[in-house]
Amino acid sequence: MKSPLFESLSALLGVIILLFLILPLASITIGTTPSEILKTLTEKEVIESIAVTFWSALIATVFGTITGIPLAYLTARKKNIAFELIEAGMQVPIIIPHSAAGIALLSVFGSQKLESITGVSFMGSVVGISAAMTFVSVPFLYNSAVEAFRSVAAPLEQMARACGDGPFRSFFRITLPLATRGIISGMIMMWARGISEFGAVIIIAYHPMIAPVLIYERFTSFGLDYARPVAVIMLFICSLIFMSLFYFTRRRKC
Amino acid sequence: MLELKNIKYRAGAFQLGIIELMIERGEYFVLLGPTGSGKSLTLNLIAGFIELESGSINIHGNCVNKQPPEKRRIALVTQNVDLFPHLNVKDNILYSVRAEKNLVDEIAKRLNISQLFERKPSTLSGGEAQRVAIARALMCEPEILLLDEPLGSLDPSTRREIRNLLSEINEIKRTTFIHVTHDFEEAAALADRIGILFNGKLKQVGRVEEIFSAPVDAETAMFIGHRNVLHGKMVNIDGEQFFQVENVKFEIPQNKYCGNAVYTVNPDSIIVSVERMNSSARNSLKGRIINIEEAPSAVYVQIDVGVKLTSMITKKSAAELKIEVNKELWVTIKSTALHRI
Structure with missing residues:
Protein backbone atom coordinates (compact mmCIF):
# COMPACT_ATOMS: atom_id res chain seq x y z
CA MET A 1 0.00 0.00 0.00
CA GLY A 31 -3.32 36.26 -25.54
CA THR A 32 -5.09 35.94 -28.90
CA THR A 33 -8.53 37.44 -29.47
CA PRO A 34 -11.25 35.63 -31.48
CA SER A 35 -11.27 38.50 -34.00
CA GLU A 36 -7.52 38.03 -34.62
CA ILE A 37 -8.09 34.32 -35.22
CA LEU A 38 -11.03 34.94 -37.59
CA LYS A 39 -9.05 37.55 -39.52
CA THR A 40 -6.06 35.18 -39.82
CA LEU A 41 -8.35 32.42 -41.07
CA THR A 42 -9.35 34.57 -44.03
CA GLU A 43 -5.73 34.88 -45.18
CA LYS A 44 -5.08 32.71 -48.21
CA GLU A 45 -1.42 32.22 -47.23
CA VAL A 46 -2.43 30.73 -43.85
CA ILE A 47 -5.06 28.37 -45.27
CA GLU A 48 -2.67 27.19 -47.99
CA SER A 49 0.15 26.55 -45.53
CA ILE A 50 -2.13 24.54 -43.25
CA ALA A 51 -3.38 22.53 -46.26
CA VAL A 52 0.19 21.86 -47.45
CA THR A 53 1.19 20.80 -43.93
CA PHE A 54 -1.62 18.31 -43.50
CA TRP A 55 -1.44 17.02 -47.07
CA SER A 56 2.35 16.50 -46.95
CA ALA A 57 2.13 14.74 -43.56
CA LEU A 58 -0.62 12.50 -44.96
CA ILE A 59 1.51 11.55 -48.00
CA ALA A 60 4.44 10.84 -45.65
CA THR A 61 2.25 8.67 -43.42
CA VAL A 62 0.83 6.66 -46.33
CA PHE A 63 4.32 6.12 -47.75
CA GLY A 64 5.69 5.23 -44.31
CA THR A 65 2.82 2.79 -43.71
CA ILE A 66 3.22 0.95 -47.01
CA THR A 67 6.99 0.61 -46.69
CA GLY A 68 7.44 0.56 -42.92
CA ILE A 69 4.80 -1.98 -41.86
CA PRO A 70 6.41 -4.96 -43.65
CA LEU A 71 9.77 -4.05 -42.13
CA ALA A 72 8.17 -3.73 -38.69
CA TYR A 73 6.63 -7.19 -39.12
CA LEU A 74 9.96 -8.75 -40.05
CA THR A 75 11.63 -6.99 -37.12
CA ALA A 76 9.03 -8.38 -34.73
CA ARG A 77 9.30 -11.94 -36.02
CA LYS A 78 12.98 -12.39 -36.91
CA LYS A 79 15.28 -12.85 -33.98
CA ASN A 80 18.73 -12.18 -35.36
CA ILE A 81 21.45 -9.58 -35.11
CA ALA A 82 20.62 -8.02 -38.49
CA PHE A 83 17.12 -7.07 -37.36
CA GLU A 84 18.36 -5.93 -33.96
CA LEU A 85 20.70 -3.55 -35.80
CA ILE A 86 17.88 -2.42 -38.08
CA GLU A 87 15.67 -1.73 -35.06
CA ALA A 88 18.41 0.31 -33.42
CA GLY A 89 19.17 2.11 -36.70
CA MET A 90 15.52 3.10 -37.12
CA GLN A 91 15.82 5.24 -33.98
CA VAL A 92 18.53 7.45 -35.51
CA PRO A 93 16.11 10.00 -37.08
CA ILE A 94 14.64 10.60 -33.61
CA ILE A 95 17.94 11.39 -31.95
CA ILE A 96 19.79 13.47 -34.56
CA PRO A 97 19.14 17.23 -34.86
CA HIS A 98 16.50 17.68 -37.52
CA SER A 99 18.49 20.36 -39.28
CA ALA A 100 21.19 17.69 -39.68
CA ALA A 101 18.53 15.35 -41.05
CA GLY A 102 17.59 18.10 -43.55
CA ILE A 103 21.21 18.42 -44.67
CA ALA A 104 21.47 14.63 -45.05
CA LEU A 105 18.29 14.58 -47.14
CA LEU A 106 19.55 17.50 -49.20
CA SER A 107 22.67 15.53 -50.15
CA VAL A 108 20.47 12.84 -51.72
CA PHE A 109 17.34 14.62 -52.91
CA GLY A 110 19.06 17.86 -53.86
CA SER A 111 21.02 16.32 -56.70
CA GLN A 112 20.06 17.24 -60.25
CA LYS A 113 20.91 13.69 -61.30
CA LEU A 114 18.15 12.18 -59.14
CA GLU A 115 15.70 14.72 -60.48
CA SER A 116 16.62 13.90 -64.07
CA ILE A 117 16.32 10.12 -63.42
CA THR A 118 13.02 10.22 -61.53
CA GLY A 119 11.50 13.25 -63.18
CA VAL A 120 10.43 14.37 -59.71
CA SER A 121 11.59 17.61 -58.18
CA PHE A 122 12.18 17.25 -54.46
CA MET A 123 13.51 20.71 -53.73
CA GLY A 124 10.82 23.25 -53.00
CA SER A 125 7.95 20.78 -53.55
CA VAL A 126 5.33 18.87 -51.60
CA VAL A 127 7.25 15.67 -52.47
CA GLY A 128 10.37 17.10 -50.83
CA ILE A 129 8.41 18.21 -47.77
CA SER A 130 6.88 14.73 -47.50
CA ALA A 131 10.32 13.15 -47.84
CA ALA A 132 11.63 15.29 -44.96
CA MET A 133 8.57 14.49 -42.85
CA THR A 134 8.91 10.76 -43.59
CA PHE A 135 12.56 10.77 -42.55
CA VAL A 136 11.95 12.30 -39.14
CA SER A 137 8.60 10.72 -38.32
CA VAL A 138 8.59 7.15 -39.65
CA PRO A 139 10.35 5.74 -36.53
CA PHE A 140 7.21 6.54 -34.52
CA LEU A 141 5.09 4.38 -36.82
CA TYR A 142 7.76 1.69 -37.06
CA ASN A 143 8.21 1.41 -33.26
CA SER A 144 4.49 1.27 -32.62
CA ALA A 145 3.97 -1.35 -35.36
CA VAL A 146 6.86 -3.52 -34.10
CA GLU A 147 5.31 -3.57 -30.63
CA ALA A 148 1.87 -4.30 -32.09
CA PHE A 149 3.20 -7.26 -34.10
CA ARG A 150 5.14 -8.55 -31.10
CA SER A 151 1.92 -8.56 -29.11
CA VAL A 152 0.39 -10.98 -31.64
CA ALA A 153 1.53 -14.43 -30.54
CA ALA A 154 3.38 -16.29 -33.28
CA PRO A 155 1.47 -19.54 -32.48
CA LEU A 156 -1.72 -17.83 -33.70
CA GLU A 157 -0.11 -17.48 -37.12
CA GLN A 158 1.03 -21.09 -36.98
CA MET A 159 -2.52 -22.12 -36.10
CA ALA A 160 -3.80 -20.21 -39.14
CA ARG A 161 -1.23 -21.98 -41.31
CA ALA A 162 -2.32 -25.34 -39.90
CA CYS A 163 -5.90 -24.38 -40.81
CA GLY A 164 -4.82 -24.02 -44.42
CA ASP A 165 -3.81 -20.37 -44.76
CA GLY A 166 -0.71 -19.41 -46.69
CA PRO A 167 1.62 -16.77 -45.22
CA PHE A 168 -0.14 -13.82 -46.91
CA ARG A 169 -3.58 -15.02 -45.96
CA SER A 170 -2.65 -15.63 -42.33
CA PHE A 171 -1.04 -12.16 -42.20
CA PHE A 172 -4.13 -10.40 -43.47
CA ARG A 173 -6.67 -12.54 -41.55
CA ILE A 174 -4.90 -12.85 -38.20
CA THR A 175 -1.78 -10.75 -37.71
CA LEU A 176 -2.88 -7.47 -39.24
CA PRO A 177 -6.34 -7.31 -37.61
CA LEU A 178 -4.83 -8.04 -34.21
CA ALA A 179 -2.11 -5.43 -34.68
CA THR A 180 -4.39 -2.77 -36.18
CA ARG A 181 -4.83 -0.67 -33.07
CA GLY A 182 -1.08 -0.36 -32.51
CA ILE A 183 -0.51 0.42 -36.17
CA ILE A 184 -3.21 3.13 -36.21
CA SER A 185 -1.70 4.68 -33.09
CA GLY A 186 1.66 4.67 -34.87
CA MET A 187 0.14 6.28 -37.96
CA ILE A 188 -1.40 9.02 -35.83
CA MET A 189 1.93 9.61 -34.10
CA MET A 190 3.74 9.72 -37.43
CA TRP A 191 1.25 12.14 -38.92
CA ALA A 192 1.42 14.35 -35.83
CA ARG A 193 5.20 14.35 -35.87
CA GLY A 194 5.16 15.16 -39.58
CA ILE A 195 2.85 18.12 -39.07
CA SER A 196 5.10 19.58 -36.38
CA GLU A 197 8.34 19.13 -38.35
CA PHE A 198 10.30 22.28 -39.01
CA GLY A 199 14.09 21.74 -39.05
CA ALA A 200 14.38 19.20 -41.85
CA VAL A 201 11.63 20.73 -43.99
CA ILE A 202 13.02 24.27 -43.99
CA ILE A 203 16.26 22.99 -45.55
CA ILE A 204 14.54 20.93 -48.27
CA ALA A 205 11.60 23.22 -49.05
CA TYR A 206 11.08 26.71 -47.65
CA HIS A 207 8.30 26.96 -50.20
CA PRO A 208 5.56 25.87 -50.53
CA MET A 209 5.35 27.05 -46.98
CA ILE A 210 4.12 24.65 -44.28
CA ALA A 211 2.48 26.07 -41.17
CA PRO A 212 5.52 25.71 -38.83
CA VAL A 213 7.66 27.59 -41.39
CA LEU A 214 4.95 30.25 -41.79
CA ILE A 215 4.82 30.77 -38.03
CA TYR A 216 8.61 31.08 -37.94
CA GLU A 217 8.66 33.50 -40.87
CA ARG A 218 5.94 35.73 -39.39
CA PHE A 219 7.73 35.74 -36.04
CA THR A 220 11.12 36.73 -37.51
CA SER A 221 9.63 39.27 -39.95
CA PHE A 222 6.78 40.86 -38.00
CA GLY A 223 7.04 39.73 -34.38
CA LEU A 224 5.13 37.62 -31.84
CA ASP A 225 1.70 39.24 -32.24
CA TYR A 226 1.61 38.43 -35.96
CA ALA A 227 2.79 34.80 -35.51
CA ARG A 228 0.57 33.98 -32.54
CA PRO A 229 -2.84 33.63 -34.29
CA VAL A 230 -1.42 31.07 -36.77
CA ALA A 231 0.11 29.16 -33.86
CA VAL A 232 -3.22 29.15 -32.02
CA ILE A 233 -5.09 27.94 -35.13
CA MET A 234 -2.60 25.07 -35.59
CA LEU A 235 -2.83 24.24 -31.90
CA PHE A 236 -6.62 24.12 -32.07
CA ILE A 237 -6.87 22.06 -35.29
CA CYS A 238 -4.18 19.57 -34.22
CA SER A 239 -5.70 19.10 -30.77
CA LEU A 240 -9.14 18.52 -32.24
CA ILE A 241 -7.94 15.98 -34.79
CA PHE A 242 -5.67 14.06 -32.43
CA MET A 243 -8.19 13.93 -29.63
CA SER A 244 -10.79 12.60 -32.09
CA LEU A 245 -8.41 9.95 -33.42
CA PHE A 246 -7.29 8.82 -29.98
CA TYR A 247 -10.92 8.65 -28.86
CA PHE A 248 -11.64 6.52 -31.94
CA THR A 249 -8.77 4.11 -31.23
CA ARG A 250 -9.74 3.84 -27.54
CA ARG A 251 -13.31 3.01 -28.54
CA ARG A 252 -12.02 0.26 -30.82
CA LYS A 253 -10.12 -1.16 -27.86
CA CYS A 254 -13.30 -1.25 -25.78
CA MET B 1 0.32 -43.51 -42.35
CA LEU B 2 2.95 -41.18 -40.92
CA GLU B 3 6.57 -42.16 -41.12
CA LEU B 4 9.49 -40.34 -39.49
CA LYS B 5 12.89 -41.41 -40.80
CA ASN B 6 16.21 -40.37 -39.33
CA ILE B 7 14.85 -37.10 -38.02
CA LYS B 8 17.56 -34.84 -36.69
CA TYR B 9 17.23 -31.30 -35.45
CA ARG B 10 19.56 -29.22 -33.32
CA ALA B 11 18.29 -26.27 -31.26
CA GLY B 12 21.20 -24.79 -29.33
CA ALA B 13 22.59 -27.50 -27.06
CA PHE B 14 19.52 -29.70 -27.57
CA GLN B 15 19.61 -32.40 -30.20
CA LEU B 16 16.51 -34.25 -31.37
CA GLY B 17 17.18 -37.57 -33.05
CA ILE B 18 14.36 -39.91 -33.97
CA ILE B 19 15.67 -42.79 -36.01
CA GLU B 20 12.45 -44.50 -37.02
CA LEU B 21 8.80 -44.10 -36.14
CA MET B 22 5.76 -45.30 -38.02
CA ILE B 23 2.25 -44.34 -37.00
CA GLU B 24 -0.65 -46.14 -38.65
CA ARG B 25 -3.67 -44.38 -40.12
CA GLY B 26 -6.32 -43.87 -37.44
CA GLU B 27 -3.95 -44.72 -34.62
CA TYR B 28 -3.95 -42.80 -31.35
CA PHE B 29 -0.24 -42.37 -30.71
CA VAL B 30 1.03 -40.66 -27.57
CA LEU B 31 4.52 -39.22 -27.38
CA LEU B 32 5.38 -39.32 -23.70
CA GLY B 33 8.32 -37.63 -22.06
CA PRO B 34 9.39 -35.12 -19.45
CA THR B 35 9.50 -31.37 -20.07
CA GLY B 36 12.28 -30.45 -22.50
CA SER B 37 12.50 -33.91 -24.06
CA GLY B 38 11.63 -32.63 -27.55
CA LYS B 39 7.95 -33.63 -27.77
CA SER B 40 6.60 -30.26 -28.93
CA LEU B 41 9.58 -29.84 -31.25
CA THR B 42 8.66 -33.16 -32.88
CA LEU B 43 5.08 -31.94 -33.38
CA ASN B 44 6.33 -28.66 -34.87
CA LEU B 45 8.50 -30.61 -37.31
CA ILE B 46 5.56 -32.81 -38.32
CA ALA B 47 3.36 -29.71 -38.71
CA GLY B 48 6.01 -28.02 -40.84
CA PHE B 49 6.46 -24.99 -38.59
CA ILE B 50 10.16 -25.81 -38.37
CA GLU B 51 12.25 -27.02 -41.28
CA LEU B 52 14.01 -30.36 -40.87
CA GLU B 53 17.79 -30.44 -40.84
CA SER B 54 17.97 -34.04 -42.01
CA GLY B 55 15.76 -37.06 -42.40
CA SER B 56 12.30 -37.20 -43.86
CA ILE B 57 8.65 -37.04 -42.88
CA ASN B 58 6.34 -39.10 -45.05
CA ILE B 59 2.57 -38.91 -45.00
CA HIS B 60 0.92 -41.82 -46.83
CA GLY B 61 4.21 -42.53 -48.54
CA ASN B 62 4.80 -38.98 -49.78
CA CYS B 63 7.73 -36.98 -48.45
CA VAL B 64 6.37 -33.69 -47.09
CA ASN B 65 9.71 -32.15 -46.03
CA LYS B 66 9.32 -29.28 -48.48
CA GLN B 67 5.58 -28.81 -48.04
CA PRO B 68 4.45 -25.76 -46.04
CA PRO B 69 2.07 -26.41 -43.10
CA GLU B 70 -1.04 -25.42 -45.06
CA LYS B 71 -0.43 -28.22 -47.57
CA ARG B 72 0.09 -31.04 -45.06
CA ARG B 73 -3.55 -31.69 -44.04
CA ILE B 74 -2.69 -31.50 -40.38
CA ALA B 75 -4.50 -29.70 -37.57
CA LEU B 76 -3.22 -28.63 -34.20
CA VAL B 77 -4.66 -28.31 -30.71
CA THR B 78 -2.38 -26.88 -28.04
CA GLN B 79 -2.36 -26.43 -24.29
CA ASN B 80 -2.74 -22.66 -24.75
CA VAL B 81 -5.74 -23.25 -27.01
CA ASP B 82 -4.75 -20.37 -29.34
CA LEU B 83 -8.22 -19.42 -30.49
CA PHE B 84 -8.25 -16.31 -32.67
CA PRO B 85 -9.23 -13.62 -30.14
CA HIS B 86 -10.83 -11.20 -32.63
CA LEU B 87 -13.25 -13.81 -33.99
CA ASN B 88 -16.28 -15.28 -32.26
CA VAL B 89 -16.58 -19.01 -31.64
CA LYS B 90 -18.43 -19.73 -34.88
CA ASP B 91 -15.91 -17.83 -36.99
CA ASN B 92 -13.10 -19.63 -35.21
CA ILE B 93 -14.65 -22.99 -36.04
CA LEU B 94 -15.26 -21.98 -39.64
CA TYR B 95 -11.81 -20.41 -40.01
CA SER B 96 -10.24 -23.12 -42.11
CA VAL B 97 -10.40 -22.70 -45.86
CA ARG B 98 -10.99 -26.47 -45.90
CA ALA B 99 -13.94 -26.25 -43.50
CA GLU B 100 -17.05 -28.05 -44.74
CA LYS B 101 -19.78 -25.68 -43.60
CA ASN B 102 -22.40 -28.44 -43.48
CA LEU B 103 -20.32 -30.21 -40.79
CA VAL B 104 -20.52 -27.29 -38.34
CA ASP B 105 -23.76 -28.29 -36.71
CA GLU B 106 -22.79 -31.94 -36.39
CA ILE B 107 -19.40 -31.18 -34.83
CA ALA B 108 -20.79 -28.42 -32.61
CA LYS B 109 -23.48 -30.76 -31.35
CA ARG B 110 -20.99 -33.53 -30.66
CA LEU B 111 -18.75 -31.13 -28.74
CA ASN B 112 -21.66 -29.34 -27.07
CA ILE B 113 -20.63 -25.86 -28.16
CA SER B 114 -23.60 -24.72 -30.29
CA GLN B 115 -24.70 -22.34 -27.54
CA LEU B 116 -21.28 -20.63 -27.57
CA PHE B 117 -21.29 -19.59 -31.25
CA GLU B 118 -21.65 -15.83 -30.72
CA ARG B 119 -19.21 -15.57 -27.81
CA LYS B 120 -15.65 -14.28 -28.03
CA PRO B 121 -12.85 -16.64 -26.89
CA SER B 122 -11.96 -14.39 -23.94
CA THR B 123 -15.34 -15.15 -22.35
CA LEU B 124 -14.98 -18.96 -22.46
CA SER B 125 -13.92 -21.25 -19.64
CA GLY B 126 -10.84 -23.46 -20.13
CA GLY B 127 -12.91 -26.52 -21.00
CA GLU B 128 -15.18 -24.60 -23.39
CA ALA B 129 -12.20 -23.04 -25.15
CA GLN B 130 -10.52 -26.42 -25.54
CA ARG B 131 -13.71 -27.93 -27.00
CA VAL B 132 -13.88 -25.04 -29.49
CA ALA B 133 -10.21 -25.57 -30.39
CA ILE B 134 -10.90 -29.27 -31.02
CA ALA B 135 -13.93 -28.35 -33.16
CA ARG B 136 -11.83 -25.93 -35.21
CA ALA B 137 -9.19 -28.61 -35.72
CA LEU B 138 -11.79 -31.20 -36.79
CA MET B 139 -13.34 -28.72 -39.23
CA CYS B 140 -9.97 -28.64 -41.02
CA GLU B 141 -10.70 -32.27 -42.01
CA PRO B 142 -7.16 -33.23 -41.04
CA GLU B 143 -5.47 -36.51 -41.85
CA ILE B 144 -3.32 -36.05 -38.76
CA LEU B 145 -4.44 -34.26 -35.61
CA LEU B 146 -1.56 -33.00 -33.49
CA LEU B 147 -2.36 -32.48 -29.81
CA ASP B 148 0.27 -30.58 -27.82
CA GLU B 149 -0.48 -31.18 -24.13
CA PRO B 150 -4.16 -30.38 -24.77
CA LEU B 151 -5.23 -31.26 -21.23
CA GLY B 152 -2.36 -29.52 -19.48
CA SER B 153 -4.15 -26.39 -18.30
CA LEU B 154 -7.51 -27.96 -17.41
CA ASP B 155 -8.93 -28.86 -14.01
CA PRO B 156 -9.25 -32.61 -13.25
CA SER B 157 -12.95 -33.00 -14.11
CA THR B 158 -12.65 -31.04 -17.39
CA ARG B 159 -9.52 -33.03 -18.18
CA ARG B 160 -11.49 -36.28 -17.83
CA GLU B 161 -14.28 -34.87 -20.00
CA ILE B 162 -11.93 -33.75 -22.82
CA ARG B 163 -9.98 -37.01 -22.55
CA ASN B 164 -13.14 -39.03 -23.13
CA LEU B 165 -14.08 -36.73 -25.97
CA LEU B 166 -10.72 -37.20 -27.72
CA SER B 167 -10.95 -40.93 -27.36
CA GLU B 168 -14.49 -40.94 -28.76
CA ILE B 169 -13.59 -38.73 -31.73
CA ASN B 170 -10.60 -40.91 -32.58
CA GLU B 171 -12.86 -43.98 -32.53
CA ILE B 172 -15.47 -42.39 -34.77
CA LYS B 173 -13.40 -40.38 -37.25
CA ARG B 174 -10.39 -42.72 -37.46
CA THR B 175 -8.14 -39.69 -37.90
CA THR B 176 -4.53 -40.25 -36.87
CA PHE B 177 -3.93 -38.60 -33.50
CA ILE B 178 -0.49 -37.69 -32.22
CA HIS B 179 -0.76 -36.48 -28.66
CA VAL B 180 2.19 -35.29 -26.57
CA THR B 181 2.12 -35.27 -22.81
CA HIS B 182 4.30 -35.80 -19.76
CA ASP B 183 1.50 -37.61 -17.91
CA PHE B 184 1.70 -41.41 -18.09
CA GLU B 185 -1.82 -41.84 -16.74
CA GLU B 186 -3.17 -39.63 -19.55
CA ALA B 187 -1.11 -41.54 -22.10
CA ALA B 188 -2.27 -44.90 -20.77
CA ALA B 189 -5.91 -43.83 -20.89
CA LEU B 190 -5.78 -42.69 -24.51
CA ALA B 191 -3.02 -44.37 -26.46
CA ASP B 192 -3.08 -47.28 -28.85
CA ARG B 193 0.70 -47.04 -28.65
CA ILE B 194 3.13 -44.89 -26.69
CA GLY B 195 6.53 -43.54 -27.67
CA ILE B 196 8.88 -42.64 -24.81
CA LEU B 197 11.01 -39.60 -25.59
CA PHE B 198 13.91 -38.63 -23.33
CA ASN B 199 16.48 -35.93 -24.11
CA GLY B 200 15.55 -35.93 -27.78
CA LYS B 201 15.83 -39.71 -28.15
CA LEU B 202 12.97 -42.10 -28.78
CA LYS B 203 13.73 -44.81 -26.24
CA GLN B 204 10.83 -47.17 -26.56
CA VAL B 205 7.67 -47.60 -28.61
CA GLY B 206 4.95 -50.05 -27.73
CA ARG B 207 1.50 -50.71 -26.39
CA VAL B 208 0.73 -49.35 -22.94
CA GLU B 209 0.93 -52.73 -21.18
CA GLU B 210 4.19 -53.60 -22.97
CA ILE B 211 5.82 -50.41 -21.82
CA PHE B 212 4.54 -50.62 -18.29
CA SER B 213 5.46 -54.28 -17.83
CA ALA B 214 8.83 -54.03 -19.56
CA PRO B 215 10.22 -50.49 -19.50
CA VAL B 216 13.41 -50.22 -21.47
CA ASP B 217 15.49 -48.77 -18.63
CA ALA B 218 15.37 -47.46 -15.08
CA GLU B 219 14.80 -43.86 -16.21
CA THR B 220 11.73 -44.91 -18.18
CA ALA B 221 10.50 -47.11 -15.35
CA MET B 222 10.72 -44.23 -12.87
CA PHE B 223 9.08 -41.85 -15.31
CA ILE B 224 6.07 -44.04 -15.99
CA GLY B 225 5.46 -44.44 -12.30
CA HIS B 226 7.19 -47.63 -11.23
CA ARG B 227 7.66 -47.31 -7.48
CA ASN B 228 10.09 -50.18 -7.03
CA VAL B 229 13.08 -49.76 -9.32
CA LEU B 230 15.96 -51.74 -7.85
CA HIS B 231 19.56 -51.19 -8.93
CA GLY B 232 21.86 -54.09 -7.99
CA LYS B 233 24.02 -56.91 -9.36
CA MET B 234 23.66 -60.57 -10.25
CA VAL B 235 25.45 -62.92 -7.86
CA ASN B 236 25.98 -66.65 -7.94
CA ILE B 237 25.86 -68.54 -4.67
CA ASP B 238 26.41 -72.29 -4.74
CA GLY B 239 25.43 -72.45 -8.41
CA GLU B 240 22.20 -70.58 -7.82
CA GLN B 241 21.63 -67.08 -9.20
CA PHE B 242 20.39 -64.16 -7.08
CA PHE B 243 19.80 -60.46 -7.62
CA GLN B 244 21.53 -58.55 -4.82
CA VAL B 245 20.70 -54.98 -3.79
CA GLU B 246 23.04 -53.77 -1.05
CA ASN B 247 22.88 -56.69 1.42
CA VAL B 248 19.48 -57.99 0.36
CA LYS B 249 19.31 -60.96 -1.99
CA PHE B 250 16.26 -61.68 -4.14
CA GLU B 251 15.54 -65.03 -5.70
CA ILE B 252 14.76 -64.56 -9.37
CA PRO B 253 13.90 -66.84 -12.29
CA GLN B 254 17.20 -68.35 -13.44
CA ASN B 255 18.80 -66.62 -16.40
CA LYS B 256 22.15 -66.16 -18.06
CA TYR B 257 22.66 -62.51 -17.10
CA CYS B 258 25.55 -61.33 -14.95
CA GLY B 259 26.97 -58.07 -13.67
CA ASN B 260 24.90 -55.01 -12.79
CA ALA B 261 21.15 -55.18 -13.32
CA VAL B 262 17.93 -53.25 -12.72
CA TYR B 263 14.72 -54.99 -11.66
CA THR B 264 11.24 -53.67 -11.06
CA VAL B 265 8.41 -55.11 -9.05
CA ASN B 266 4.86 -53.80 -9.13
CA PRO B 267 3.54 -52.59 -5.76
CA ASP B 268 0.48 -54.81 -6.15
CA SER B 269 2.76 -57.85 -6.44
CA ILE B 270 4.21 -57.31 -2.99
CA ILE B 271 2.27 -59.03 -0.20
CA VAL B 272 2.63 -57.75 3.36
CA SER B 273 1.78 -59.78 6.48
CA VAL B 274 2.30 -59.70 10.20
CA GLU B 275 3.67 -63.27 10.26
CA ARG B 276 6.01 -64.88 7.81
CA MET B 277 3.95 -66.56 5.06
CA ASN B 278 4.36 -70.18 4.23
CA SER B 279 3.82 -70.16 0.46
CA SER B 280 5.40 -70.86 -2.91
CA ALA B 281 6.78 -67.31 -3.04
CA ARG B 282 10.59 -67.42 -2.90
CA ASN B 283 11.29 -64.05 -1.28
CA SER B 284 10.24 -63.39 2.33
CA LEU B 285 11.87 -60.40 4.00
CA LYS B 286 11.29 -58.76 7.34
CA GLY B 287 11.14 -54.97 7.44
CA ARG B 288 9.81 -51.87 9.14
CA ILE B 289 7.19 -49.45 7.77
CA ILE B 290 8.81 -46.09 7.02
CA ASN B 291 6.01 -44.31 5.14
CA ILE B 292 2.27 -44.66 4.52
CA GLU B 293 0.61 -42.87 1.61
CA GLU B 294 -3.16 -42.90 1.18
CA ALA B 295 -4.44 -42.94 -2.42
CA PRO B 296 -8.16 -42.66 -3.31
CA SER B 297 -8.62 -46.41 -3.66
CA ALA B 298 -5.59 -47.94 -1.95
CA VAL B 299 -2.78 -47.44 0.49
CA TYR B 300 0.90 -47.39 -0.48
CA VAL B 301 3.08 -48.77 2.31
CA GLN B 302 6.82 -48.20 2.08
CA ILE B 303 8.82 -50.80 3.98
CA ASP B 304 12.56 -50.86 4.65
CA VAL B 305 13.80 -54.46 4.31
CA GLY B 306 17.39 -53.33 3.74
CA VAL B 307 16.13 -51.72 0.56
CA LYS B 308 12.98 -49.64 0.32
CA LEU B 309 10.01 -51.45 -1.23
CA THR B 310 6.53 -50.08 -1.78
CA SER B 311 3.50 -52.32 -1.52
CA MET B 312 -0.03 -51.41 -2.56
CA ILE B 313 -2.78 -52.79 -0.33
CA THR B 314 -6.47 -52.09 0.07
CA LYS B 315 -7.72 -49.79 2.79
CA LYS B 316 -9.50 -52.77 4.37
CA SER B 317 -6.20 -54.72 4.54
CA ALA B 318 -4.44 -51.67 5.97
CA ALA B 319 -7.06 -51.46 8.72
CA GLU B 320 -6.91 -55.18 9.50
CA LEU B 321 -3.10 -55.18 9.62
CA LYS B 322 -3.22 -52.03 11.81
CA ILE B 323 -0.39 -50.54 9.79
CA GLU B 324 1.52 -47.63 11.25
CA VAL B 325 4.98 -46.19 10.81
CA ASN B 326 7.73 -48.27 12.52
CA LYS B 327 5.54 -51.38 12.70
CA GLU B 328 7.40 -54.54 11.67
CA LEU B 329 5.94 -56.53 8.77
CA TRP B 330 6.90 -59.38 6.50
CA VAL B 331 7.18 -58.76 2.78
CA THR B 332 6.57 -61.61 0.33
CA ILE B 333 7.43 -61.46 -3.36
CA LYS B 334 7.27 -64.22 -5.94
CA SER B 335 10.52 -64.48 -7.87
CA THR B 336 8.52 -64.22 -11.12
CA ALA B 337 7.17 -60.84 -9.97
CA LEU B 338 10.65 -59.36 -10.34
CA HIS B 339 11.10 -58.03 -13.91
CA ARG B 340 14.54 -57.30 -15.26
CA ILE B 341 14.79 -54.14 -17.38
Missing part, protein backbone atom coordinates in the same frame (compact mmCIF):
# COMPACT_ATOMS: atom_id res chain seq x y z
CA LYS A 2 1.37 3.41 -0.99
CA SER A 3 1.88 5.99 1.73
CA PRO A 4 0.03 9.35 1.63
CA LEU A 5 3.40 11.12 1.54
CA PHE A 6 4.46 9.16 -1.56
CA GLU A 7 1.19 9.91 -3.36
CA SER A 8 1.27 13.60 -2.40
CA LEU A 9 4.84 13.98 -3.63
CA SER A 10 4.02 12.18 -6.90
CA ALA A 11 1.00 14.43 -7.43
CA LEU A 12 3.04 17.56 -6.72
CA LEU A 13 5.72 16.60 -9.26
CA GLY A 14 3.00 15.72 -11.77
CA VAL A 15 1.40 19.15 -11.34
CA ILE A 16 4.74 20.82 -12.06
CA ILE A 17 5.19 19.06 -15.39
CA LEU A 18 1.52 19.59 -16.33
CA LEU A 19 1.82 23.35 -15.64
CA PHE A 20 5.05 23.42 -17.63
CA LEU A 21 3.15 22.06 -20.63
CA ILE A 22 -0.15 23.84 -20.18
CA LEU A 23 1.00 27.36 -19.31
CA PRO A 24 2.69 28.27 -22.65
CA LEU A 25 -0.26 26.84 -24.61
CA ALA A 26 -2.79 28.63 -22.42
CA SER A 27 -0.76 31.83 -22.62
CA ILE A 28 -0.82 32.05 -26.44
CA THR A 29 -4.46 31.04 -26.53
CA ILE A 30 -5.56 33.63 -23.96
